[in-house]
Amino acid sequence: MxxxxxxxxxxxxxxxGADAVAAAILAEASRRSLDIExxxxxxxxxxxxxxxxxxxxxxxxxxxxxxxxxxxxxxxxADFLTGGAHPKALGHVQDIPYLKRQQRLIFARCGVxxxxxxxxxxxxxxxxxxERALSxxxxxxxxxxxxxxxxxxxxxxxxxxxxxRTTAGIDADQKYVVCxxxxxxxxxxxxxxxxxxxxxxLIEGMAIAxxxxGATRGYVYIRSEYPHAFAVFSRAIERAxxxxxxxxxxxxxxxxxxxxxxxxAGAYIxxxxxxxxxSLEGKRGQIRVKPPLPAISGLFGKPTVVNNVxxxxxxxxxxxxxxxxxxxxGVGRSLGSQPFQLAGNVRxxxxxxxxxxxSLRDLVEGFGGGAKTGRPIRAVQVGGPLGAYFxxxxxxxxxxxxxxxxxxxMLGHGGIVVFDDTVDMARQARFAxxxxxxxxxxxxxxxxxxxxxxAETVDKIIAGRDRQENxxxxxxxxxxxxxxxxxxxGGLAPLPVLxxxxxxxxxxxxxxxxxxxx
Amino acid sequence: xxxxxxxxxxxxxxxxxxxxxTPGATLPILHDLMEQFGYIDDAAxxxxxxxxxxSRAEAxxxxxxxxxxxxxxxxxxxxxxxxxESCQAMGCEDLVAHLAVQHGVSVxxxxxxxxxxxxxxxxxxxxxxxxAALLDGQPIGRLDRDRLDAIVAAARSxxx
Numbered sequence: 001m002x003x004x005x006x007x008x009x010x011x012x013x014x015x016x017g018a019d020a021v022a023a024a025i026l027a028e029a030s031r032r033s034l035d036i037e038x039x040x041x042x043x044x045x046x047x048x049x050x051x052x053x054x055x056x057x058x059x060x061x062x063x064x065x066x067x068x069x070x071x072x073x074x075x076x077x078a079d080f081l082t083g084g085a086h087p088k089a090l091g092h093v094q095d096i097p098y099l100k101r102q103q104r105l106i107f108a109r110c111g112v113x114x115x116x117x118x119x120x121x122x123x124x125x126x127x128x129x130x131e132r133a134l135s136x137x138x139x140x141x142x143x144x145x146x147x148x149x150x151x152x153x154x155x156x157x158x159x160x161x162x163x164x165r166t167t168a169g170i171d172a173d174q175k176y177v178v179c180x181x182x183x184x185x186x187x188x189x190x191x192x193x194x195x196x197x198x199x200x201x202l203i204e205g206m207a208i209a210x211x212x213x214g215a216t217r218g219y220v221y222i223r224s225e226y227p228h229a230f231a232v233f234s235r236a237i238e239r240a241x242x243x244x245x246x247x248x249x250x251x252x253x254x255x256x257x258x259x260x261x262x263x264x265a266g267a268y269i270x271x272x273x274x275x276x277x278x279s280l281e282g283k284r285g286q287i288r289v290k291p292p293l294p295a296i297s298g299l300f301g302k303p304t305v306v307n308n309v310x311x312x313x314x315x316x317x318x319x320x321x322x323x324x325x326x327x328x329x330g331v332g333r334s335l336g337s338q339p340f341q342l343a344g345n346v347r348x349x350x351x352x353x354x355x356x357x358x359s360l361r362d363l364v365e366g367f368g369g370g371a372k373t374g375r376p377i378r379a380v381q382v383g384g385p386l387g388a389y390f391x392x393x394x395x396x397x398x399x400x401x402x403x404x405x406x407x408x409x410m411l412g413h414g415g416i417v418v419f420d421d422t423v424d425m426a427r428q429a430r431f432a433x434x435x436x437x438x439x440x441x442x443x444x445x446x447x448x449x450x451x452x453x454x455a456e457t458v459d460k461i462i463a464g465r466d467r468q469e470n471x472x473x474x475x476x477x478x479x480x481x482x483x484x485x486x487x488x489x490g491g492l493a494p495l496p497v498l499x500x501x502x503x504x505x506x507x508x509x510x511x512x513x514x515x516x517x518x
Numbered sequence: 519x520x521x522x523x524x525x526x527x528x529x530x531x532x533x534x535x536x537x538x539x540t541p542g543a544t545l546p547i548l549h550d551l552m553e554q555f556g557y558i559d560d561a562a563x564x565x566x567x568x569x570x571x572x573s574r575a576e577a578x579x580x581x582x583x584x585x586x587x588x589x590x591x592x593x594x595x596x597x598x599x600x601x602x603e604s605c606q607a608m609g610c611e612d613l614v615a616h617l618a619v620q621h622g623v624s625v626x627x628x629x630x631x632x633x634x635x636x637x638x639x640x641x642x643x644x645x646x647x648x649x650a651a652l653l654d655g656q657p658i659g660r661l662d663r664d665r666l667d668a669i670v671a672a673a674r675s676x677x678x
């Protein structure tokens with residue numbers, strides 16, 4: 001029997017040389033006339049250890065990482081195929097504390113199996129959720145999602161079951177399910193990891209949704225910045241279709257559902273659900289005024305369920321294990337698990353799936369191990385470019401929807417970006433406006449004009465001109481944008497700005513000489 | 519991307535026809551044209567408009583809305599450099615300055631003949647290994663000055 005070596009093909013792993021490592025191991029094995037099989041997997045999400053290779057031994061899967069291509073020979077010398085000792089040995093991968101301490105419901109399979117093998121998917125528990133949904137029927141399936149307390153993981157946190165119930169309750173000749181995979185927030189990569197590492201889970205979740213609400217067609221809108229995820233996911237759709245998981249009779253149920261992956265084109269705003277729908281229809285990604293809600297009148301004017309990748313991906317677990325089991329995770333009205341993503345200036349960046357309610361400190365210090373530069377952490381931005389910056393003094397804030405809102409922040413898509421003490425928060429506030437100006441769809445004035453005026457006003461403050469008046473003006477502008485913008489881009493861009501002003505006011509009061517900002 | 523060809527109206531027409539009946543065909547068609555030619559030639563605009571029964575203004579409106587759709591060809595390699603918050607926290611702006619000072623390469627510059635085009639993108643989803651970039655579609659993590667120097671040198675030697 002040939003030894004099996006697992007090498008990730010996740011794009012983060014590829015970005016630090018995983019392909020070269022796979023090739024070097026194969027070449028070394030052939031030189032030694034050893035029969036090995038290389039299985040390309042997704043990533044476990046322990047990115048500082050990438051390329052993290054694993055070998056299957058009698059005692060379980062043993063990891064080595066980060067492995068450089070030049071180390072292949074030494075690994076064979078150390079007899080790594082049977083788990084031999086080597087400076088890069090990590091022991092049993094599942095026992096690495098970073099992984100062991102997590103509560104992986106959605107990401108249980110990611111990095112473990114060949115993402116494009118449906119057999120591996122099934123043998124690792126896949127399709128049980130869809131099978132149960134088929135036996136329960138649409139109504140009971142939606143009841144299960146409602147009872148689980150699942151809320152939209154894209155950022156808004158709207159109850160998923162309520163969306164599904166709304167669309168299910170409408171009579172229409174055509175309904176759609178649309179997956180928002182336009183994961184544009186800096187510091188987030190969970191959607192990408194899942195599409196590359198366990199794509200059938202998303203397909204299964206979308207099939208559950210489609211069959212529950214009576215939709216026969218689905219679209220996955222993937223951002224063009226994720227070419228690798230798009231390629232892997234498109235292949236997964238083909239395989240799912242060939243195996244009867246998609247098509248005229250899903251798993252032989254006699255009910256039709258088919259899916260298509262569509263590529264975005266570099267517009268952050270298309271992560272807003274109505275912009276995304278416009279873009280799918282072939283138009284400029286300008287937002288729509290709500291109502292009508294997409295659940296009632298969405299893609300091509302038809303009832304459409306629009307959910308985030310992680311929302312769909314949570315549903316197979318809920319169906320398999322039951323709503324009650326899911327709701328045992330989490331706190332208050334934030335139930336279940338959230339895949340948090342640790343990024344930026346952090347020693348151990350990666351994916352950390354935990355029940356809601358962990359503290360920010362546990363994430364950035366406990367899991368993250370502090371700043372990569374070794375300097376003190378000064379600011380942590382939670383929830384992407386529209387999320388608040390938290391100072392080190394607020395690291396005990398809990399990560400759930402309500403606690404974050406109370407702290408005048410938001411959880412968003414669960415991205416956590418760490419900055420050390422060299423960060424200039426006035427510059428970060430300026431960037432929030434700059435980004436909003438670049439990505440505004442232009443439909444409403446507060447966002448289109450306000451973002452540019454905001455950047456100019458921050459420039460004046462940095463330059464030391466009429467500081468008090470300009471800070472007041474900035475706060476007024478933030479109020480107008482918050483209350484007057486049509487969607488979350490203009491409505492939430494003030495959040496990082498105000499958090500910077502509130503928590504880091506000293507950065508807006510520095511001597512102007514050093515502030516020759518671009 | 520390799521294998522790009524000069525703009526050819528017949529090839530463009532074939533690509534457009536292949537997808538014209540696809541629901542919401544505009545973006546898929548534009549991506550196909552980008553893949554084939556590396557940009558959207560002005561001559562393709564009326565072809566798209568005719569095929570999809572929209573005005574030229576509408577077609578242009580879509581093209582100009584999305585950052586991906588280039589209106590003129592590039593000859594060199596394309597490096598998409600992430601400048602979003604996570605990469606800022608790991609010094610991407612230092613890399614931008616390094617490119618300008620050491621190599622005279624300006625990010626988002628419009629020199630068509632340049633051997634290396636560096637474009638700003640906001641987030642490549644490789645934020646645990648910031649600073650991140652994509653070189654002709656290939657992901658690069660933990661980008662630093664040395665790697666950047668090598669990329670610039672390789673791009674320049676290729677075109678000489």
